[in-house]
Every structure is written in C-alpha cells, then in structure tokens.
Amino acid sequence: MEASDRDLMARLASGDREALGPLMERHHVRVYRIALAYLRDRDEAQDAVQETFVKAYQGAARWDGSAEVAPWLARIAVNHAIDRYRRGRRRLKSETPLDAEEHGERIAAAAPSPERRAMDREAGERIAAALHGLPARQRAIVVLRLYEEMNLDEIARSLDMRLGTVKSSLHRALRRMRVALAGLRP
Amino acid sequence: MSLLATGALDGPERAAALAHAEACAACRTDLEAAQDVLALAGHDPVRDALPPLPVGALLARVQARIAETEAAARPGPPRWVKVLVPLAAAAAIAVVTLRRPSPEPRPVAPAAPRQATVAEDALRRLESSMARENAVRYLNDAQDVLVTVASAPLACDRKRARVDVGEEARRSRELLSRRALLVETDRAEMAGARPVLEDVSNMLREVAALDPCSRPEELLAIQRQMSRQRLLMKIDLMTWELQG
Numbered sequence: 001m002e003a004s005d006r007d008l009m010a011r012l013a014s015g016d017r018e019a020l021g022p023l024m025e026r027h028h029v030r031v032y033r034i035a036l037a038y039l040r041d042r043d044e045a046q047d048a049v050q051e052t053f054v055k056a057y058q059g060a061a062r063w064d065g066s067a068e069v070a071p072w073l074a075r076i077a078v079n080h081a082i083d084r085y086r087r088g089r090r091r092l093k094s095e096t097p098l099d100a101e102e103h104g105e106r107i108a109a110a111a112p113s114p115e116r117r118a119m120d121r122e123a124g125e126r127i128a129a130a131l132h133g134l135p136a137r138q139r140a141i142v143v144l145r146l147y148e149e150m151n152l153d154e155i156a157r158s159l160d161m162r163l164g165t166v167k168s169s170l171h172r173a174l175r176r177m178r179v180a181l182a183g184l185r186p
Numbered sequence: 187m188s189l190l191a192t193g194a195l196d197g198p199e200r201a202a203a204l205a206h207a208e209a210c211a212a213c214r215t216d217l218e219a220a221q222d223v224l225a226l227a228g229h230d231p232v233r234d235a236l237p238p239l240p241v242g243a244l245l246a247r248v249q250a251r252i253a254e255t256e257a258a259a260r261p262g263p264p265r266w267v268k269v270l271v272p273l274a275a276a277a278a279i280a281v282v283t284l285r286r287p288s289p290e291p292r293p294v295a296p297a298a299p300r301q302a303t304v305a306e307d308a309l310r311r312l313e314s315s316m317a318r319e320n321a322v323r324y325l326n327d328a329q330d331v332l333v334t335v336a337s338a339p340l341a342c343d344r345k346r347a348r349v350d351v352g353e354e355a356r357r358s359r360e361l362l363s364r365r366a367l368l369v370e371t372d373r374a375e376m377a378g379a380r381p382v383l384e385d386v387s388n389m390l391r392e393v394a395a396l397d398p399c400s401r402p403e404e405l406l407a408i409q410r411q412m413s414r415q416r417l418l419m420k421i422d423l424m425t426w427e428l429q430g
Binding site: 017020021028045046053054057058086087119120121123127138147151167168169170171174176177181 | 188189191192193194219220222223224226227229230231232233235236237238239241244245247248249251252255326329330331333334340353425426429
C-alpha cells in the first residue's frame, strides 16, 4: 500500500530523506505548474520546484499535521516564486512567453490540432503579458485561484493576507487582466 | 462579478451575486468578460506543461542541495553558542584572573566590559538584521502599490472618465503608518537606504492623498515623477543590497 502524504511528512520530519522520492513523485508536476504559471520561465520554475522540496524537508518538523500537504507545498512554492520574482524583476521583465511547441513532446494530454495549439500559444503569450502587469501578490492570488483552484480562505492563509484583501485583490487583478486580454477570444 | 466568475463565492454570497447579475445587464457583461479571462487561462499551455527534468534527476538535485546546506551548517556551532561561548570564556578568564594570587595588583576590570561588548555586538547584529528585513518588506510592499499605480489604471465605477486608485491610496496610508513604526532610518547601516526610503515615502504620500476616483491627469503626474526618479529600479537595487 502506498504511504499517505502524512506518513511521508512524518518520515521527513524524523530526518528520513528517502521519503522525498514518493512525495516528489506525487507533487512535483503540480508544484512545477504553479511556479511556471507565476514565473513564466522554465528554468526558474524548475529551480522553484527544487527549493520547494528542500524547504519542505527542512520545515517538515514544523508542519502542522492536520493540514493537507498539497496546499502547504503550493504555499511554499508560490512564496518562493514571489521572492524570486521580486529579486529578479528587472531580469524577468524580458521574460519570454512560453512556447507551446517546446512542450509539445512532453505534453501529457492528447495532442490538440495545430490551430488549437496556435491559439493556445497566443493565449499563453497574452496571459504572460497580462500577469506581468500585476503586482507580485495579485499575481500570486490569480495563480493560486485560477491554476491551483485554491479557495479564498486557503489563499489568504497561504499568502498571510486578510480574506477581504484577497477578495479585493482578485477582483482588481481580474479587471486588470480583462483590459490586458481585450480582443482575445477564448 | 469577477469573484462569481472564478467560482470563489459560495452559499449566500454566490446566490446574492447571481440574483444581482440577473437584474443588471452591465453586471452580466462584466460577468461574461470575467468568464472569458478564465476561459483563456484554461488554454494557457502552462496547464499541461511538464518539468524539463525527470523526477529522478530533480530528486537527486534536491538531495544534493539538502546535503550541501547540512554540510554548511555543520562546522559552525549555532549562533547562540557563538554568543554564549565567548561570554562564558570571558567570565571564566575574569574569575581565574580575580582568584590568581599576583605579586603585583593587576587590573581585572576589562573582563566585565568585554562581556558586555560581546553581548552588545550580538544584539546590535540582530537589530541590524531586523532593521534591514523591515526595510525590505516595506520597500517590496510599496513597490507593489507603485507598480499598480504605474501600470494601466482601471476605470472608476462611480465616476466616469476617472480612474480607481482607492485601494492603492488606502494601502499607501497603511504603509506610511507601518514605516513610522517599523523602519528605523536613523540607524547607521540604513544611511545608504535613506534617500530611497524617503523618495518612496514621498511617493506614497502622493498616492495616499489621491481621491479614490481620481482624474487621469493626477495619476499621470505621479507616473511621470516615478519614471523621472527611476523609483521602481531604485527599489529593486536597494532591496537587493539590503538583502545582501
């Protein structure tokens, strides 16, 4: 029987590094997508995955056993991404939109038509530009809600913000994104 | 409507928003526009992206990084040991020196000031690190507000041809009060950061004084001033420096 996330966390807390393998196997793709949605840079996102699991190991002893592991990892990943984004904001200003083609051979789902892929690529480019216009925390709120589908309470806890601030920030971020994405049809 | 579109509302909040959308044509348009954003996000290639490295290679990197940090932590004793050991040593020297019979009277007084110096040094380092952290947090939060002000403004719901900066004005006031409480600009190590902190605070004061529904020209004046001062870049450089 597969060990549960909680069992793996308990093993990590006792210093058993072997528990990292199954934990990463289960969560690394999700953590990567959160980091990628935020940072829009594959290398930065991969580094974020690495740091997330290093921090998870180092913080396992302080993990609240009643909490779910997936949101806890998402919280570490997005906070790391905010930090990376702020530190490298000048460099990331030249961030290039993700190329769907480059992901082609690694995309898990059934291959979409060339037209759909071209449209997705454009959507990806425009979303990257729209996210780029948001302040660091609004960007994190959008990623956690739209990509990670966290509820607002979880987002507030993850980012150490008040619930009301999360609501108003999400509202403002989406309004801003609507302006930036104007003219692009889904 | 944005919150309704993202599915972030439930229970009575969701019911109230739906009822409102039914009765308000402009709100329905608003809802549809928000739904379009969500649909576009649904086509973002990021959703299907896989990490460039296989999990085994990532795991090896993580293990190596952990080993590296543990090795780096091992040779040095914890910080409290670094503080307490010299203190204990100084105390021991003081005791031995006091008890040892000496043909000539020797001044033993310096031992006490030395203990005090070591403890004061540790305290000073801690205070200095906290002061830098507080300044970095203040600058980062201020930059978030100023980036919003500098980017394309949103139309104000209440007044036509005006821009909505209510949230930014509120956050600016909050940050200015926080700065007064937490950011110690009079410390010597903050001397280099003082001009940037001053510029940022002045800019926040301008934003704080804005009407929640401001005229676009007012915002444009602030944007020009920020651009002239290269304020966002200065904040980046200063936070980088303060973080060492």
